[in-house]
Amino acid sequence: MSVEEFGEPKVIHYTKVERVEVRNAEKTWIRVLISKRDGAPTYAMRVFEMEPGGHIPLHDHPWEHEIFVLEGKLRIRIGDDVYEVSDGTAIYIPPNIPHEYWNVGDKLLRFICTIPHKPTAPT
Secondary structure, eight states, rough: OOOOOOOOOOOGGGGGGEEEEEOOOOEEEEEEEEGGTTTSSEEEEEEEEEEEEEEEEEOSSOOOOOEEESSSSSEEEEEEEEEEETTTOEEEEOOOEEEEEEEESSSOOOOOEEEEEEETOOO
């Protein structure tokens, strides 16, 4: 495997990546840390930041999610189940399962979310 095939290594502090408001969500931003644009062949890594009272409405799509809560209190609906989690929690959401997020704490919620590159996956 070569740099030509997979791009250059990337080392960057997350705060150096532009924070963009998430469409169709409330008080929620995303930073796309690593993506196809960086030469990553398989996954995109993103950091979500959600203010208190923030919400990402119920939705689904044909790719999985792996989430790691860095800080804050998250209520997450996955299918028919609802969980309240906080710092240090890892979450797997299978493809095509409806899911929804709320910041139920009084501080910023921040989590890492990785998704595979798919033709329909926004990276």
